[in-house]
Amino acid sequence: QQQVKQSPQSLIVQKGGIPIINCAYENTAFDYFPWYQQFPGKGPALLIAIRPDVSEKKEGRFTISFNKSAKQFSLHIMDSQPGDSATYFCASGGSNYKLTFGKGTLLTVNP
Amino acid sequence: EAQVTQNPRYLITVTGKKLTVTCSQNMNHEYMSWYRQDPGLGLRQIYYSMNVEVTDKGDVPEGYKVSRKEKRNFPLILESPSPNQTSLYFCASGGTGSSYNEQFFGPGTRLTVL
Numbered sequence: 001q002q003q004v005k006q007s008p009q010s011l012i013v014q015k016g017g018i019p020i021i022n023c024a025y026e027n028t029a030f031d032y033f034p035w036y037q038q039f040p041g042k043g044p045a046l047l048i049a050i051r052p053d054v055s056e057k058k059e060g061r062f063t064i065s066f067n068k069s070a071k072q073f074s075l076h077i078m079d080s081q082p083g084d085s086a087t088y089f090c091a092s093g094g095s096n097y098k099l100t101f102g103k104g105t106l107l108t109v110n111p
Numbered sequence: 112e113a114q115v116t117q118n119p120r121y122l123i124t125v126t127g128k129k130l131t132v133t134c135s136q137n138m139n140h141e142y143m144s145w146y147r148q149d150p151g152l153g154l155r156q157i158y159y160s161m162n163v164e165v166t167d168k169g170d171v172p173e174g175y176k177v178s179r180k181e182k183r184n185f186p187l188i189l190e191s192p193s194p195n196q197t198s199l200y201f202c203a204s205g206g207t208g209s210s211y212n213e214q215f216f217g218p219g220t221r222l223t224v225l
Contacts (some may be wrong), residue, residue: 043218087190089154
């Protein structure tokens with residue numbers, strides 16, 4: 001069964017736009033919610049992560065918003081650039097190191 | 112440089128010919144894991160290891176074996192590969208402490224089984 005649902009599957013924005021990618025999880029035991037960024041031909045790399053004791057975390061142009069009651073979290077990319085074009089994966093994890101990943105969102109930022 | 116390395120990066124083989132994909136990390140991580148990535152399916156965990164000599168099945172373990180004899184190495188073994196194992200494979204490792212969940216991924220191995 002899919003425990004982390006990610007949407008949309010793909011997203012196209014213009015440079016300077018604010019793409020938003022959403023994820024929903026089922027397991028209330030999850031306490032770690034990262035976003036990974038993957039460029040073609042590369043492995044995923046951690047972009048930003050949040051724990052449920054805060055509702056928002058910002059690192060540079062990337063922000064995670066977290067809604068514990070709704071079991072949802074989202075990634076916002078401010079002032080998006082063509083270099084942000086990549087596949088983004090959300091994930092959820094608990095105390096046993098295991099991460100459950102969403103299916104990914106292919107983001108294209110047009111110049 | 113802290114990294115996860117995988118070899119080979121590309122491999123074309125035939126059905127039934129045993130193969131091993133190696134994975135090594137230099138960060139002294141306890142946790143290591145193998146994933147496969149397929150279009151539209153995201154990253155699915157094959158096997159993971161919490162420490163030396165401790166391994167367990169992930170979500171899609173059928174047709175794969177692993178071993179963890181040393182902390183730094185975690186090879187993935189396909190004893191009788193089949194075409195449905197054609198995929199992009201990633202090894203990952205994770206640390207302990209406050210960032211115990213964070214996983215570092217290798218560059219990937221693209222496997223084609225004919």
